[in-house]
Amino acid sequence: MKRNFDFEQEGIQVKKSCCYFCHQNCGVLAYVKDDKVLAIEGDPDFPTNTGGLCCRGNIALLHLDHPDRVNYPLRRVGKRGEGKWETISWDQALDEIAAKLGQIREEYGAEAVATAGGTQRTDDWARRRFMNLFGSPNGFHNSHLCWIPTFMIETAVCGWSPFEIDLSYSRCIVLWGQNPGASNMPEMHHLSELRQKGLKIITIDPRFTETAAKSDLWLPLRPGSDLALALAWLHVIIYEGLYDPVFVENYCEGFGELANHVEQYTPEWAEPLTWLSADLIRESARMYAMNKPGNIQWGVAMDQQGRASGAAIHARTLIRAITGNLDAPGSDLLTGPSLEFITDEEMEANEYLSEEQKAKQIGADKFKLLTWPGYSKIAEMSKKYWGKVPTAEWMCEAHPPSVFRAILSGDPYPVKALLVSATNPVNSYGESKLVLDALREVDFMVTCDYWMTPTAALSDYVLPIAGALERPTITSSYGCSDFLLASQRAIKPMYERRNDYNFWRDLGIRLGQKDMWPWETVEDAYLHKIEPLGYGSDSYDEFVEYWRFHFPERQYQKYLDKGGFGTPSGKIELYSSVLKDLGYSPLPEYVGPVENEIDHPELAEEYPLVLSTGNGFMPFHHSEHFQIPDVRFLNSEPYFQINPETAEEYGIEEGDWVWIETQRGRMKQKADVTQAVAPRVIITQRGWWFPERKMKEPDLAGCLESNTNVLTSTRDEDCCPLSGTWANRGLLCKIYKVDSTEQKEGN
Amino acid sequence: MARYAMVIDTRRCIGCQSCTVACKVHNELPVDMIYNPVTTVGPTGVFPNLHMVHIPLLCMHCENTPCVDACPTGASLRREDGIVWINEKKCVGCKACVMACPYGARISNQEKGIVQKCDFCLDRVDMGKIPRCVQSCHQKARIFGDLDDPNSEVVKLINSHHTVRLLDELGSKPSVFYIYGLEAQMR
Numbered sequence: 001m002k003r004n005f006d007f008e009q010e011g012i013q014v015k016k017s018c019c020y021f022c023h024q025n026c027g028v029l030a031y032v033k034d035d036k037v038l039a040i041e042g043d044p045d046f047p048t049n050t051g052g053l054c055c056r057g058n059i060a061l062l063h064l065d066h067p068d069r070v071n072y073p074l075r076r077v078g079k080r081g082e083g084k085w086e087t088i089s090w091d092q093a094l095d096e097i098a099a100k101l102g103q104i105r106e107e108y109g110a111e112a113v114a115t116a117g118g119t120q121r122t123d124d125w126a127r128r129r130f131m132n133l134f135g136s137p138n139g140f141h142n143s144h145l146c147w148i149p150t151f152m153i154e155t156a157v158c159g160w161s162p163f164e165i166d167l168s169y170s171r172c173i174v175l176w177g178q179n180p181g182a183s184n185m186p187e188m189h190h191l192s193e194l195r196q197k198g199l200k201i202i203t204i205d206p207r208f209t210e211t212a213a214k215s216d217l218w219l220p221l222r223p224g225s226d227l228a229l230a231l232a233w234l235h236v237i238i239y240e241g242l243y244d245p246v247f248v249e250n251y252c253e254g255f256g257e258l259a260n261h262v263e264q265y266t267p268e269w270a271e272p273l274t275w276l277s278a279d280l281i282r283e284s285a286r287m288y289a290m291n292k293p294g295n296i297q298w299g300v301a302m303d304q305q306g307r308a309s310g311a312a313i314h315a316r317t318l319i320r321a322i323t324g325n326l327d328a329p330g331s332d333l334l335t336g337p338s339l340e341f342i343t344d345e346e347m348e349a350n351e352y353l354s355e356e357q358k359a360k361q362i363g364a365d366k367f368k369l370l371t372w373p374g375y376s377k378i379a380e381m382s383k384k385y386w387g388k389v390p391t392a393e394w395m396c397e398a399h400p401p402s403v404f405r406a407i408l409s410g411d412p413y414p415v416k417a418l419l420v421s422a423t424n425p426v427n428s429y430g431e432s433k434l435v436l437d438a439l440r441e442v443d444f445m446v447t448c449d450y451w452m453t454p455t456a457a458l459s460d461y462v463l464p465i466a467g468a469l470e471r472p473t474i475t476s477s478y479g480c481s482d483f484l485l486a487s488q489r490a491i492k493p494m495y496e497r498r499n500d501y502n503f504w505r506d507l508g509i510r511l512g513q514k515d516m517w518p519w520e521t522v523e524d525a526y527l528h529k530i531e532p533l534g535y536g537s538d539s540y541d542e543f544v545e546y547w548r549f550h551f552p553e554r555q556y557q558k559y560l561d562k563g564g565f566g567t568p569s570g571k572i573e574l575y576s577s578v579l580k581d582l583g584y585s586p587l588p589e590y591v592g593p594v595e596n597e598i599d600h601p602e603l604a605e606e607y608p609l610v611l612s613t614g615n616g617f618m619p620f621h622h623s624e625h626f627q628i629p630d631v632r633f634l635n636s637e638p639y640f641q642i643n644p645e646t647a648e649e650y651g652i653e654e655g656d657w658v659w660i661e662t663q664r665g666r667m668k669q670k671a672d673v674t675q676a677v678a679p680r681v682i683i684t685q686r687g688w689w690f691p692e693r694k695m696k697e698p699d700l701a702g703c704l705e706s707n708t709n710v711l712t713s714t715r716d717e718d719c720c721p722l723s724g725t726w727a728n729r730g731l732l733c734k735i736y737k738v739d740s741t742e743q744k745e746g747n
Numbered sequence: 748m749a750r751y752a753m754v755i756d757t758r759r760c761i762g763c764q765s766c767t768v769a770c771k772v773h774n775e776l777p778v779d780m781i782y783n784p785v786t787t788v789g790p791t792g793v794f795p796n797l798h799m800v801h802i803p804l805l806c807m808h809c810e811n812t813p814c815v816d817a818c819p820t821g822a823s824l825r826r827e828d829g830i831v832w833i834n835e836k837k838c839v840g841c842k843a844c845v846m847a848c849p850y851g852a853r854i855s856n857q858e859k860g861i862v863q864k865c866d867f868c869l870d871r872v873d874m875g876k877i878p879r880c881v882q883s884c885h886q887k888a889r890i891f892g893d894l895d896d897p898n899s900e901v902v903k904l905i906n907s908h909h910t911v912r913l914l915d916e917l918g919s920k921p922s923v924f925y926i927y928g929l930e931a932q933m934r
Contacts, residue, residue: 003774004870041882052885055768062772181761185885192759192886208790210761213799220795618763629778630771634764643794675794 005039007031016043016544018475018487020468021056021063022621023120024048024186025475028060028468030490037061037469037490047549048186048485055619055631060468064494068627068691069450071495074462080440081458081697090496090506093461098510100444101134104416110135111360112416114403117141118423119622120394120478122500123522125344127421128393130504132353133513137361137372138398138415142429143478144370145614148394149303149723151480152369153313155378156578159385159566162320162332163477165295166554167191169330172200172291176316177226177301179203181210183616187297200291202284204229205301206612207641207683208676217284220678222275223612224593224730226301227308230315231590232270233285234262237322240282242289244324251559252321254575254586261587273592275678289323293330296320304614306713306727309720310369311588314576318588321572329556334565335482337388340552342529344391344479349516360413362406363399366716367724368582372396374722377578385566391479399724400429401714404438417444421500422465424453426703427623427687430714430726433665433704448503451627454703457695465500466493472523472540474530483551486530488544501525584722593730594718595662600732607662607732609646612683613708614728623687638669638706640684642735647673650735657738660684662711662731668738669706682733684708749828749893751867752922753881754904755803759888762787762801766880766889773868773879780854782806782865783880800927803889805880806831806852806865807913807921817847829894829922832866835859849914850921867891894922 006012015030017040027046031039040060044051073093078084104112113136117124124141131139147163154161167173167190180188192214195201203215204226212218221229237243238259248255267278274281288294296319302312325331337343358364364371375396379389404425406415418439429435439445439458447456448463456462469490476484493499501522508517519525523540530543533550537543564570568577573586580586597604616622619631626632640660642652652658654673659666660682669684677683688706695701704710711733714726762785770782782805789799808831815823815831822837823844833844838861845853845862853864868878876882881889892901901924904910910924 003868007874041879044882049885051882052765052887053769053883054763054765054885058765058769058772058883182763185763185765188761189885189887208795208797208799210763213790213797214761218795619768631768633778634767675790675792675797678794 002039005031009033012038015490016488016548017469017490018473019053019057019060020121020471020473021624022183023475024184025473025485025487026053026057026186027487028053028057030469032490035491037064040469050189052185052189054185055634056621056625059628059630062628062630063467064469066627068452070452070456070462070464071497072464073496076460081700083457083694083696085462090498093463094506094510097446097461098507101417101507102511104444105135108414108416111138111357112414113419114138114140114398114415114417115419115421116400116423116425117421118428119146122422124393125347125391125479126501126504126525128348128350129516130508130513132349133508133516134511135353135357137353137357138403139393140397140400140403141394142400142423143394143397144400144723144725145304145728146300147298147303147478148370149309149720149725150298150313151390152374152378152395152723153310154317155382155390156369157314157317157567157574157576158321158326158334158572159381160334160336161480162326162334163298164333164335164481165297166293166330166333167194167295170194170199170293170295171330172202172288172294174202174204174288174294174296175211175215176204176296176299178297178299179205179209179211179615181214182618200287202287206677206681207615217287219276219280219284222273223610223681223683224305224308224596225274226305227312227315227588227590228265228270228273229276229281230312230319231262231265231588232267232274232281233288233319234258234315234322235265236267236282236285237289237319238262240286242286243322247324248322251565251571252574253569253571254573255322258318258322258574258587265590273598288319292323292325293328294323294325295332296325300614301729303725304728305730306594306718306725307720308591308593308730309725310584310722311591314579315588318574321574326572327557327559333556334558336386336558336566337382337390337480338482338484338552339387340482341484341533341550343388344393344476345389347525347529348392350392361398362412363402363724366402367399367719367722369722370395370397370724371399374582377582381566381568381578385562394478401431401434401719401726404429404435407438407442408434416442418442419446420455420459421448421503424449424455424623426454426700427689427707427709430709430712430728431664432707432709434714436704448500451691452695453623454689454695454700457700463503464495464497466497470494470497471499472526472544474526483549484530485549486526486540486544486547488541579722594713594727595732596730597732604732607734609680609682609733609735611660611662611711611731611733612681612729613712613731614686615683617685620687623689626689627691638685638688639672640669640682641672641674641677642682643675643677643679644673645679647671650737652735652737658735659738660711660733660735662713662733664713665710667705667707667710682735684711748895750895751808751829751872752892752894752901752924753867754890754901754910754924754926756888756890756904756926757800757802758926758928759886760785760801760803761886763885765883765885766803769879769883770865776863777856777858780856780863782854782863802925804850804852805923807850807919807923808867809922810920811918813847813849813919814844814853817843819843830867830869830872832869833862833864835861835863838862849917849919
């Protein structure tokens with residue numbers, strides 16, 4: 001948006017586009033002339049952002065034609081990571097990639113081809129469709145860290161994940177490990193509005209965040225101790241009689257077992273584990289249970305705690321259930337999948353993947369819930385009750401750390417090719433050194449991205465992808481919501497950029513899948529998805545221009561009409577038969593954080609501080625936007641948070657470069673000495689790499705230097721036994737100042 | 748004639764700096780120039796008893812304008828509607844106004860050899876639009892309007908809340924009003 005921009009000049013069109021820099025997809029109006037975007041602003045009529053844009057949203061035009069963008073297909077000419085490329089045509093690139101993938105399938109089997117994704121910034125039903133038709137079960141994202149374990153455990157217990165929060169009637173919301181003040185601006189806005197009308201906000205977070213500062217109650221728990229807190233809440237709610245006896249009696253199964261099970265988990269028991277006083281634990285549990293209806297908003301914290309994740313999520317699910325805060329006005333709603341439009345799952349062609357290939361999914365033998373064994377069971381249950389099933393992409397994937405290990409070891413079988421789309425695994429996945437080794441080792445790698453990331457730099461081919469204003473978008477919560485928000489592309493992709501959909505389609509066609517890809521453009525595919533809604537639009541763009549959203553009429557307490565919930569017993573299974581059948585505990589059992597001073601006193605002697613990683617901070621999203629000076633200036637260097645008391649103990653002052661080290665390795669960030677965290681707690685920033693440096697081996701733009709994932713753990717025994725999610729939080733670390741001789745760039 | 752003003756509700760501001768960036772992009776400012784920084788105070792107190800407030804700053808569009816008075820070339824002006832602006836064609840970059848402004852709202856653009864500052868996006872205001880920072884704010888912490896319109900949101904807010912004008916004691920009479928209160932007073 002420039003000054004004196006004439007909004008009414010001749011030939012200008014207003015396109016209903018959206019922001020694409022996180023998955024809120026805030027509505028954006030793009031002012032377009034001659035296929036050029038001249039200006040953008042937040043769409044005041046869009047229901048979520050109502051005209052607002054965060055700092056990232058505001059730089060869309062700087063992102064669109066940034067000089068560092070990858071604009072043409074590139075083929076490696078030098079050695080891997082040497083930074084030498086030649087420009088080739090899409091046709092040539094796709095022909096060569098298809099030939100190579102075909103050859104690998106011939107030699108090693110289709111399962112030797114894996115694909116890595118990031119957050120939902122792509123049409124990944126198309127990725128899944130390609131992989132299913134190709135015959136490989138080994139697609140994955142780092143979705144384990146983000147909602148997917150939550151979705152599957154909640155669905156196992158309740159028949160669907162109650163992720164739709166009915167905030168307008170709510171009296172109390174628990175933000176458990178969520179900081180919408182830095183990660184979900186539209187939500188923060190609605191919370192602020194409702195708080196003025198009396199909504200109580202409880203924030204559970206080790207950091208005094210933007211959101212904690214605007215809350216009624218802040219619980220600064222020890223990082224990774226969420227499970228202990230959730231169990232103690234269950235104890236308080238049950239033993240103080242704060243649960244909903246009518247709902248429990250009529251609609252829940254296993255309350256007696258649960259009550260017996262949590263008797264041991266008193267607030268006094270939880271006090272030394274959570275570092276919260278028993279009084280505060282009681283007060284907070286009462287505030288939630290006694291202010292009905294209420295919500296527990298999902299945050300990534302519980303999904304990122306490794307072995308304790310599953311039980312913590314399970315316990316949180318039960319808190320909601322026994323208070324009756326399910327599917328009632330003002331509570332957390334079980335919408336089920338959309339029966340009105342074609343869901344992502346229906347576009348995935350999962351039926352084309354043979355049972356034999358499904359059985360080969362890496363990690364399925366160890367972590368059953370988010371792989372074919374657990375997904376099949378939940379899909380069957382969901383089909384019977386709702387008529388449709390959750391998206392398989394995201395909910396049923398290979399275990400990422402196990403795939404990276406398979407690349408290095410050949411165990412359980414060789415993985416020879418990695419197709420990377422919309423992710424930079426070196427910075428986003430756990431145990432970065434191992435990931436980097438795997439990316440260096442894999443025989444064949446293709447990356448689809450906007451930028452030359454450290455991962456792209458190691459690839460054989462890098463393909464230029466269309467970004468925010470160049471692609472249409474349907475927003476539907478990983479294909480699992482019963483509503484959708486639709487946005488159009490403002491302009492055709494610039495240069496030789498293409499939509500990721502076209503990458504998968506064109507590759508599929510070259511590998512014999514032609515009949516399965518009837519939709520030439522992504523708009524054609526979207527029109528197919530929304531046609532059953534009956535709006536009668538002739539094109540997808542027409543739907544966006546006239547309707548833009550589809551929100552079905554809200555139905556509460558569907559279990560009354562449907563004769564129960566979508567579980568095997570038809571009740572909310574507090575004692576979960578689904579988890580039990582998969583070989584897991586039917587009730588949430590306490591297990592300590594992956595590394596802690598009680599279970600591992602010797603480790604705690606060497607690594608005495610408690611580490612949490614992976615939380616979001618403005619102005620970046622995951623490992624993105626470091627290239628753009630107009631937002632980078634807000635936070636130009638990596639910082640970790642440390643309490644003044646601890647800083648003094650270690651002789652650390654504000655702004656000092658400090659090494660942070662775990663058993664996996666070390667990385668350095670600068671000290672932000674602040675009261676926002678408890679003594680002994682270290683909280684690092686995620687995602688950091690330095691695009692301003694040389695993108696060449698061995699430094700690869702400093703991709704390990706300040707990268708917090710060097711510290712995280714993905715060992716099988718540290719992962720959640722149900723979901724396989726790995727440990728970003730609740731780790732032990734040590735710190736020491738960076739020596740004056742170590743300050744040169746590179747590790 | 749309108750009399751423009753801005754109310755900033757610090758109870759709502761979360762310090763995301765969306766306004767800062769929106770303004771920079773709109774005004775195409777060099778990386779080191781900011782018209783409206785957001786100053787974060789805190790967390791103050793001792794863990795876990797903490798408090799934090801964010802104070803967005805910008806040109807206060809004063810009624811009594813030391814900057815305009817200091818300008819030797821007549822480049823600094825105050826419109827009838829209260830917007831204080833700089834006619835860049837007349838500005839020689841002498842920085843007298845930078846010295847005069849008690850709010851540090853004026854910045855010298857070394858590249859262009861002139862002084863620049865927030866002008867409430869007068870280009871947009873003249874088109875009937877609200878300033879870019881106001882539109883961009885998710886939290887609706889910035890409210891823009893006309894003090895002469897008794898039905899405007901700004902008048903209602905100023906009359907129903909305790910508001911503060913920065914350095915009011917100088918007699919500059921800013922057009923930017925801050926709603927400032929502890930969290931407990933949110934309701």
